[in-house]
Amino acid sequence: MSKKVAIIASNGSLFDAYKVFNIATAAAASEAEVEIFFTFDGLNLIHKEAYKNLSVPEGREHLVEAFKEQNTPTIPELVAMSQELGIKFIACQLTMDVMGLEIDEFVAGTEVAGAASFVHYATKADMSLTF
Numbered sequence: 001m002s003k004k005v006a007i008i009a010s011n012g013s014l015f016d017a018y019k020v021f022n023i024a025t026a027a028a029a030s031e032a033e034v035e036i037f038f039t040f041d042g043l044n045l046i047h048k049e050a051y052k053n054l055s056v057p058e059g060r061e062h063l064v065e066a067f068k069e070q071n072t073p074t075i076p077e078l079v080a081m082s083q084e085l086g087i088k089f090i091a092c093q094l095t096m097d098v099m100g101l102e103i104d105e106f107v108a109g110t111e112v113a114g115a116a117s118f119v120h121y122a123t124k125a126d127m128s129l130t131f
Helices: 014-029 040-046 062-069 075-084 093-099 115-123
Strands: 004-009 033-038 088-092 111-113 127-130
Touching: 004 014, 004 040, 004 115, 014 033, 014 040, 014 062, 014 075, 033 040, 033 115, 040 075, 040 088, 040 093, 088 093, 088 115, 093 111
Parallel strands: 004 033, 004 127, 033 088, 088 111
Antiparallel strands: none
């Protein structure tokens, strides 16, 4: 029986993306079933345009170059790796409605569901994380 990991992504900066996808891919590579629920600014992490140019916290701009020097995958590459590992992306229906977003604005394979659906998954998870 595989472990289940539930992740809530509610923040949308470059560093948030690295946190979410680093933990998610590590868990999936360890044969865990992983589901990420993207809500509010976290939707930027899977938005077809926004995820290419995520904000960097003020005073931390120098780290962007450090990521490149360390051959760290880009966020689009991490999204693709996540999908290849079978990580499930869930966009929050309520947040999409409030922000006037449509499913076709997100990376392929993204599903839409309400918080109750994610909570149902999370209650059966071995680990729940929020970023």
